[in-house]
Amino acid sequence: RKEVEQDPGPFNVPEGATVAFNCTYSNSASQSFFWYRQDCRKEPKLLMSVYSSGNEDGRFTAQLNRASQYISLLIRDSKLSDSATYLCVVNNYGQNFVFGPGTRLSVLP
Amino acid sequence: EAGVTQFPSHSVIEKGQTVTLRCDPISGHDNLYWYRRVMGKEIKFLLHFVKESKQDESGMPNNRFLAERTGGTYSTLKVQPAELEDSGVYFCASSQGLKTQYFGPGTRLLVL
Numbered sequence: 001r002k003e004v005e006q007d008p009g010p011f012n013v014p015e016g017a018t019v020a021f022n023c024t025y026s027n028s029a030s031q032s033f034f035w036y037r038q039d040c041r042k043e044p045k046l047l048m049s050v051y052s053s054g055n056e057d058g059r060f061t062a063q064l065n066r067a068s069q070y071i072s073l074l075i076r077d078s079k080l081s082d083s084a085t086y087l088c089v090v091n092n093y094g095q096n097f098v099f100g101p102g103t104r105l106s107v108l109p
Numbered sequence: 110e111a112g113v114t115q116f117p118s119h120s121v122i123e124k125g126q127t128v129t130l131r132c133d134p135i136s137g138h139d140n141l142y143w144y145r146r147v148m149g150k151e152i153k154f155l156l157h158f159v160k161e162s163k164q165d166e167s168g169m170p171n172n173r174f175l176a177e178r179t180g181g182t183y184s185t186l187k188v189q190p191a192e193l194e195d196s197g198v199y200f201c202a203s204s205q206g207l208k209t210q211y212f213g214p215g216t217r218l219l220v221l
Contacts, residue, residue, distance in 0.1 A: 043214050096142060
């Protein structure tokens with residue numbers, strides 16, 4: 001079993017739609033959680049950190065459920081520019097990042 | 110402020126040759142990480158430097174890979190001799206604290 005698993009995707013949604021991505025992790029010692037986005041042939045870029053109480057940044061909302069070892073990302077009012085691969089990333093404080101395989105999103109006009 | 114930079118952006122070599130990848134972290138970042146993405150797989154950790162010391166090299170695939178960070182600034186990752194399965198994208202990342210990591214653009218390595 002992979003340490004971090006994500007919806008396989010791809011997700012193809014129309015502009016303006018709401019889309020949710022799910023992620024589960026197996027290491028209960030994980031302490032930090034992130035969503036990164038990766039555009040085609042580019043490096044991963046931090047989208048947002050994920051906090052226990054849940055957090056929101058504009059159209060993006062991240063949730064963490066430590067008991068279920070589950071992380072989610074909700075994107076509201078999808079834009080064409082949101083098309084990318086979304087990477088769920090966990091780490092044990094100060095140690096290396098463990099990446100999920102990513103979920104590809106295509107927002108269609 | 111300049112981000113993480115990597116050189117070269119692309120490298121095509123033949124099996125058995127040697128390749129050296131370079132990473133310049135964000136100035137002042139003590140933590141430097143190397144990762145690799147092989148075609149069709151997720152990004153995987155290779156190793157972690159804190160300044161010039163190797164903190165964790167548990168992800169290094171074998172002894173054909175050698176990473177250095179002399180002086181605690183830039184880092185190099187040498188593959189010698191390269192094999193076909195070494196092809197992929199090699200990312201470097203740096204961080205100031207122990208949380209958010211900032212990634213470089215990657216080096217695309219193709220071993221023929």
